Amino acid sequence: MMKSQGIRGPPYRFPHGSTREISEMRSQSMGKPMEMSHTIFPRIQPHIYLWTKTYGKNFLNWHGSQAQLFVTEPELIKEILMNREGFYPKMEMEGYAKKLLGEALITNEGEKWAKIRKLANHTFHAESLKSMVPEMSSGVEMLLERWKDRIGEEIDVFKEFGLLTTEVISRTAFGSSYVEGGHIFEMVAKLTQITVRNIYRVRFPGISMLLKSDDEIEALKLEKRIKSSIVELVKKREKVKNNGEFEDFGSDYLGQLLKISHEADTKKRITIEQMIDEIKAVYGAGHLTTTSLLSWCVFLLAIHTDWQEKAREEVFGIFSSENPNSDGIARLKIMNMIINECLRLYPPRYKLSLSPNYVHCPADIFILTPKHGVQVILQAI
Numbered sequence: 001m002m003k004s005q006g007i008r009g010p011p012y013r014f015p016h017g018s019t020r021e022i023s024e025m026r027s028q029s030m031g032k033p034m035e036m037s038h039t040i041f042p043r044i045q046p047h048i049y050l051w052t053k054t055y056g057k058n059f060l061n062w063h064g065s066q067a068q069l070f071v072t073e074p075e076l077i078k079e080i081l082m083n084r085e086g087f088y089p090k091m092e093m094e095g096y097a098k099k100l101l102g103e104a105l106i107t108n109e110g111e112k113w114a115k116i117r118k119l120a121n122h123t124f125h126a127e128s129l130k131s132m133v134p135e136m137s138s139g140v141e142m143l144l145e146r147w148k149d150r151i152g153e154e155i156d157v158f159k160e161f162g163l164l165t166t167e168v169i170s171r172t173a174f175g176s177s178y179v180e181g182g183h184i185f186e187m188v189a190k191l192t193q194i195t196v197r198n199i200y201r202v203r204f205p206g207i208s209m210l211l212k213s214d215d216e217i218e219a220l221k222l223e224k225r226i227k228s229s230i231v232e233l234v235k236k237r238e239k240v241k242n243n244g245e246f247e248d249f250g251s252d253y254l255g256q257l258l259k260i261s262h263e264a265d266t267k268k269r270i271t272i273e274q275m276i277d278e279i280k281a282v283y284g285a286g287h288l289t290t291t292s293l294l295s296w297c298v299f300l301l302a303i304h305t306d307w308q309e310k311a312r313e314e315v316f317g318i319f320s321s322e323n324p325n326s327d328g329i330a331r332l333k334i335m336n337m338i339i340n341e342c343l344r345l346y347p348p349r350y351k352l353s354l355s356p357n358y359v360h361c362p363a364d365i366f367i368l369t370p371k372h373g374v375q376v377i378l379q380a381i
């Protein structure tokens, strides 16, 4: 059926599909240093680079026995995302990704999604974030303090920004419990690393029941430890409230989640498992994305010293030697332009995966129906 619509792709190879080929191509392309250039696509996604050239802008490849349709044609992506019925179902998670993101905002749909989305909108609303600027500034101050003694030395900014974003997300999600939250996020970060390094590894259910890899064992341990640490944190908050020290569970994300976990109306209530998944997901979604954005910004500013100068002038013009405040941040035009350019050149999220239940209309462009079970991946190039 795909062939009849002009869709081609690499042949299916038993039992791994295309994943072995992808891993080999990636370790070859990423195994050597690259020259200073923005042409990173063939390096980080060599398979997509090659297969769009060989088979066309939309091609079919295999994740194990699961067919995946890659759509890289901007017009078709736009059509899918603009679908009036809004029917572009989210990807179903499995393996490590399921351990990391579980059943949360990122993966849920319908009523389950709406319930938590309302709550996240409240916690992460621009007005609520404004009040967190001083906390964020103190995170940056700690980072700059660490860097002070290292003038003239090489600094691994990705690692450093990783610590900063962990600190900031922890303060936003856990408020006063951010130190304990930070430890939980360190474990989630380890689980994220395991998930990322196994992205092209196919699991065969029978075999992985009997024989677990080191990563699978480590992921299981982390999952258990994250759960018990969150349960402990939850108990502490409940105790504080029950002792009458606070009227509420708190206005941070944890407090809001706790509040609906105690809802009298069972329709509104969430379970402790859901709460754990939401906490993991907010970190899973927010940590690597912002770390990679900040790292690329610093890299680009390092090679474009004229823009570095313009940014510095703007920041000092607005804040002088004061710490940033939300009103001033809203007036940073050049910084905004720089961030947008970094997002354009090096997007932290460069693809969207839709579930095999995706049905595309109108039929004259493409027909996909659930019975064919094709997962759709959208990635503009």
Ligand code: HEM
Binding pocket: 105, 106, 107, 117, 169, 281, 282, 283, 285, 286, 287, 289, 290, 293, 347, 348, 349, 352, 353
């Ligand atoms: C540069 C930074 C970021 C980028 C480029 C980015 C990108 C994205 C994209 C493309 C999606 C849609 C994904 C999909 O539907 O499959 C998404 C969803 C989401 N992101 Fe981010 N994100 C960033 C930072 C953050 C941060 C800091 C947080 C949390 C603290 C976060 C939390 C979420 C959540 C919870 C969702 C799911 C929302 C929903 O389905 O309602 N993201 N993000």
